[in-house]
Amino acid sequence: MDEQSVRAALAGLPLGGLRYYAQTGSTNDDAAKWLASGAPHLALVAAGEQTAGRGREGRTWQSPAGTSLALSLVLRPASVEQQPLARYTALGSLAVCSALEHSGLSARIKWPNDVLLQGKKVAGVLAEAHWNGERLEAVILGIGINVATESTALAEQREGRLRFPATSVSAAAGRPVERSRLLRAVVAELLAWQARALPAIMTAWQERLAFLNEQVRIETDVSGKAASQVGRVLGLEPDGSLRLELADGAVKALHFGEIRLHPLETDTI
Ligand code: BT5
Numbered sequence: 001m002d003e004q005s006v007r008a009a010l011a012g013l014p015l016g017g018l019r020y021y022a023q024t025g026s027t028n029d030d031a032a033k034w035l036a037s038g039a040p041h042l043a044l045v046a047a048g049e050q051t052a053g054r055g056r057e058g059r060t061w062q063s064p065a066g067t068s069l070a071l072s073l074v075l076r077p078a079s080v081e082q083q084p085l086a087r088y089t090a091l092g093s094l095a096v097c098s099a100l101e102h103s104g105l106s107a108r109i110k111w112p113n114d115v116l117l118q119g120k121k122v123a124g125v126l127a128e129a130h131w132n133g134e135r136l137e138a139v140i141l142g143i144g145i146n147v148a149t150e151s152t153a154l155a156e157q158r159e160g161r162l163r164f165p166a167t168s169v170s171a172a173a174g175r176p177v178e179r180s181r182l183l184r185a186v187v188a189e190l191l192a193w194q195a196r197a198l199p200a201i202m203t204a205w206q207e208r209l210a211f212l213n214e215q216v217r218i219e220t221d222v223s224g225k226a227a228s229q230v231g232r233v234l235g236l237e238p239d240g241s242l243r244l245e246l247a248d249g250a251v252k253a254l255h256f257g258e259i260r261l262h263p264l265e266t267d268t269i
Helices: 003-009 027-036 086-102 150-159 169-173 179-194 198-207
Strands: 017-021 043-047 068-075 107-110 114-117 120-132 135-146 215-222 225-236 242-246 251-254 259-263
Touching: 003 017, 003 179, 017 027, 027 043, 027 068, 027 120, 027 135, 068 179, 086 107, 086 114, 086 120, 086 135, 086 179, 086 198, 120 169, 135 150, 135 179, 198 225
Parallel strands: 017 043
Antiparallel strands: 043 068, 068 135, 107 114, 114 120, 120 135, 215 225, 215 259, 225 242, 242 251
């Protein structure tokens, strides 16, 4: 995948602009720099490899060369629009799910931001808000996808141990999947989903929610104080919080933040 093939793959899509790097630190950082110099709505940064890819809360994300997709889309909200930040993360996961569904794969969203195929993480989403005082200037929506089968072994090698079992699109599909085709499908879906209204996004998110009606372990780490609890996933609140039924029957809404979710049977780190 080079600049020419990326531009050809994305031809005709109504992007605000496109920058491609064969290798970069982090496409979210590139998009932030672009934003500072006036990146338009729907400006896209894509890279063939990231050397300093970022996950949530200071964690790292591996995008090994030749095997994965790394992209970041700039979304500038209309000035009157006040939407929960969760919406943007949902856009990213939904776009990946829809693109995979076109290839006959059934993806699920592990709340809040992971895309799973066959119960394993295939993609991660990092939505970062950029404020101008009180005003939300833009959200940079970053997506990393494991495409080739080697991507997960390479990621594991570099990370040590992954926080959650990982897979790739090619491994789940049982055949090699071309990165530029998947890139086009994901970007086309991103453009479609970002134009949809909040209720449609929330419904689609809930329909793809992993572990619905299943028991999960929730780990929180608030100011260095770790806690763990078990509950059954009931669904989503209108603002994208996760509705959970605890062992004593109490129903609790979990907000975005320092939360980790694991299914009980594959409890990992
Ligand atoms: C995420 O964070 O899953 C969000 C990842 C977002 C990456 C994209 S790539 C384009 C854009 N530019 C960036 O710099 N970032 C975005 P989180 O839920 O915090 O998961 C991070 C954890 O996933 C790490 O601690 C690792 O254990 C694990 N991990 C790292 N690389 C992985 C990979 N390739 N596949 C599966 N798991 C991985």
